[in-house]
Amino acid sequence: MTGETNHPYVPRDLVLPDYVPVFLSQSTILAVYGISSLLVVSFMWLLSGRGLKKSKADRVLMCWWIFTGLTHIILEGYFVFSPEFYKKKTPHYLAEVWKEYSKGDSRYAGRDSGVVAVEGITAVLEGPACLLAVYAIATKKSYSNILQIAISLGQLYGTLVYFITAILEGDNFATNEFYYYAYYVMANVWWIIIPTTILVHCWKKICAAFEVQPQKKTKSR
Amino acid sequence: MTGETNHPYVPRDLVLPDYVPVFLSQSTILAVYGISSLLVVSFMWLLSGRGLKKSKADRVLMCWWIFTGLTHIILEGYFVFSPEFYKKKTPHYLAEVWKEYSKGDSRYAGRDSGVVAVEGITAVLEGPACLLAVYAIATKKSYSNILQIAISLGQLYGTLVYFITAILEGDNFATNEFYYYAYYVMANVWWIIIPTTILVHCWKKICAAFEVQPQKKTKSR
Numbered sequence: 409m410t411g412e413t414n415h416p417y418v419p420r421d422l423v424l425p426d427y428v429p430v431f432l433s434q435s436t437i438l439a440v441y442g443i444s445s446l447l448v449v450s451f452m453w454l455l456s457g458r459g460l461k462k463s464k465a466d467r468v469l470m471c472w473w474i475f476t477g478l479t480h481i482i483l484e485g486y487f488v489f490s491p492e493f494y495k496k497k498t499p500h501y502l503a504e505v506w507k508e509y510s511k512g513d514s515r516y517a518g519r520d521s522g523v524v525a526v527e528g529i530t531a532v533l534e535g536p537a538c539l540l541a542v543y544a545i546a547t548k549k550s551y552s553n554i555l556q557i558a559i560s561l562g563q564l565y566g567t568l569v570y571f572i573t574a575i576l577e578g579d580n581f582a583t584n585e586f587y588y589y590a591y592y593v594m595a596n597v598w599w600i601i602i603p604t605t606i607l608v609h610c611w612k613k614i615c616a617a618f619e620v621q622p623q624k625k626t627k628s629r
Numbered sequence: 630m631t632g633e634t635n636h637p638y639v640p641r642d643l644v645l646p647d648y649v650p651v652f653l654s655q656s657t658i659l660a661v662y663g664i665s666s667l668l669v670v671s672f673m674w675l676l677s678g679r680g681l682k683k684s685k686a687d688r689v690l691m692c693w694w695i696f697t698g699l700t701h702i703i704l705e706g707y708f709v710f711s712p713e714f715y716k717k718k719t720p721h722y723l724a725e726v727w728k729e730y731s732k733g734d735s736r737y738a739g740r741d742s743g744v745v746a747v748e749g750i751t752a753v754l755e756g757p758a759c760l761l762a763v764y765a766i767a768t769k770k771s772y773s774n775i776l777q778i779a780i781s782l783g784q785l786y787g788t789l790v791y792f793i794t795a796i797l798e799g800d801n802f803a804t805n806e807f808y809y810y811a812y813y814v815m816a817n818v819w820w821i822i823i824p825t826t827i828l829v830h831c832w833k834k835i836c837a838a839f840e841v842q843p844q845k846k847t848k849s850r
Contacts, residue, residue, distance in 0.1 A: 452766055522743040525793035529786065550839035554832055557775065563749065565786045572746035611775055618771035619839040 415494070417514035418583050424494055427538060430507040431499035437508050441483075449475055456546065465609070469556070472544050472602060475561075477538025485531035491519055511583040512591020513574070523571040526566040534562050553610040560603035560610075564594055567599045636715070636810060637652040638735035639804050645738055651728040652720040658729050661722060662704075670696055677767065686830070690777070691763050697784075698759025706752035712740055732804040733812025734795070747787040756781050774831040781824035781831075788820045790791055 415418060415427045449471045456467040486502040487493065494510070494517045510517040537559050546550040554555040574581060574592075580586035634641060636648045670692045677688040703813040707723040708714065715731070715738045717724035731738040758780050795802060795813075803809035 521794040521797035522746065522790070524797055525743065528793060529789055550836040553839070554775070554778065554835045559778055560635070561782050562786060566782060568750055569743070569746045569790060572749060573742040576742040576745055600654070601793045611772070614775045614835055614838070615771040617835075618774070 415517070415579075416583055417510055417517055419514070419580060422518050426495045428495055428497050430504055432501070432504045432508075435507060437501075438503055441505070445475055445479075448478060452542070460546075460548075462545075466545050469606070470545050473538045473541040473545070473556075473559075473608075476599075476602075477535050480530050480535030480538060484527045485535060487516065488524065488528045498567075509591055509595070512581075512587040512595070514581045514583075515574070515577075520573070520577075522569060526569050529562070530566050534559055534566075537562075542601055544576070553613050556606055557610045557614070560606045563599050563603040564607070567596055567603075569621045570596065636738070637804055638731055638738055640735070642803060643735055643739050646717045647720050648738075649716055651725055653722070653725045653729075655729060658722075658725055662726070666696055666700075666707050668783050669699060671740075673763070681767075681769075683766075687766050690827065691766050693827075694759045694762040694766070694777075694780075697820075697823075698756050698763070701751050701756030701759060705748045708737065709745065709749045709752045730812055730816070731807040731817070733802075735802045735804075736795070736798075742796075743790060743796070747790050750774060750783065755780055755787075758783075774834050778825055778831045778835070780829045784824040785828070788817055788824075791817065 415422070415424050416429075452471045453467060456462050456470045462470075483502065483505060487506050490503065490506075493500075493503040493506050496507075498512045506516055512522075514530070515523045537555065541552070541555050541559060543549075544555055549555075582592055636643070636645050637650075638645070673692045673695045677683050677691045683691075704723065704726060708727050711724065711727075714721075714724040714727050717728075734744075736744045757817055758776065762776050762780060764770075764772070765776055770776075801827060803813055
């Protein structure tokens with residue numbers, strides 16, 4: 409089965425030989441992601457409340473980093489290393505996620521190089537760095553704030569490239585308006601809002617540390 | 630004058646209607662960039678040596694930020710906002726730069742969306758941020774180190790996307806091997822080596838500041 413209109417994606421002339429339609433319903437796919445994320449976040453919230461006293465802000469940050477880190481590594485990592493996910497003949501949850509998400513942005517099924525590059529950097533570099541951030545906050549490492557800024561900047565840069573390339577290519581990759589807003593906009597806008605918030609939060613802490621610390625002239629030489 | 634082989638770039642089927650060949654010689658183009666950069670850097674070196682005592686490291690950093698900032702704003706800024714640079718009928722230095730550089734990477738003439746997105750972020754956000762970094766180092770601002778890390782990470786991310794998308798698209802955009810190594814590799818590799826060095830340098834300073842500073846529990850709440 410080959411052809412040009414065997415899939416639900418836009419643009420209609422996108423060629424996806426041997427495309428196999430999505431098996432699971434939209435609500436099943438979202439529920440699995442939602443419930444797994446809720447479990448992970450709850451687990452982290454409880455765990456971070458034990459032992460060494462942590463501020464609420466730090467515990468919320470740990471929840472965010474474990475959630476976004478696992479999303480990067482598992483969901484986005486699968487996409488990066490599975491160019492033929494849309495051909496999967498049996499229900500494979502991760503393939504289903506990307507078959508479904510491609511309704512909001514067909515560049516995923518179409519393997520757009522900009523999308524693959526950004527997702528590759530996100531899955532391989534930023535994902536593990538997020539888990540390191542959980543550890544860094546938990547153990548109050550001196551690199552905790554700067555690491556969180558580095559990852560947040562990476563997430564912001566990636567999301568910017570993601571949106572800008574779409575606009576430059578005509579911004580016509582969604583099956584319809586619903587998927588455009590529900591998937592393409594809503595699923596990504598969090599990776600602008602939250603990293604920006606963390607960036608401001610940690611930036612202020614670093615500036616404060618330098619205002620407290622007396623400048624040592626010999627050190628910078 | 631239209632056609633498919635009216636230009637020197639690879640791939641040969643790249644369509645560039647109304648392409649006008651480069652007027653200036655390679656050595657002229659390089660000499661103008663080299664001499665202007667040398668003048669800017671020398672000026673910054675002398676200027677940074679006056680007034681408040683600066684470490685040599687800080688003075689070198691100021692030279693780098695003014696050089697890379699002006700390159701981002703002027704050279705890359707011109708590219709971003711001049712989609713038809715290859716049609717210029719009179720010698721326009723900035724158009725000549727990109728006509729010449731396209732021999733190393735035809736995605737510039739071809740207006741690849743990944744390249745334009747990265748160059749857009751670099752010219753519009755990172756360029757002015759580089760000039761801010763010069764000011765921040767000069768006036769010993771508390772955000773100096775974190776700003777330099779932020780820009781360096783952006784430069785690294787951009788260069789990564791630049792190389793990864795090229796590889797994903799077949800890595801066949803150079804007119805010949807000479808231009809591949811001289812332009813595509815050599816002109817970009819500095820934006821990996823230098824930002825990485827600065828990243829390590831400033832990262833250590835920030836960690837040191839947090840090791841000196843006693844952690845305040847109330848502040849993080």
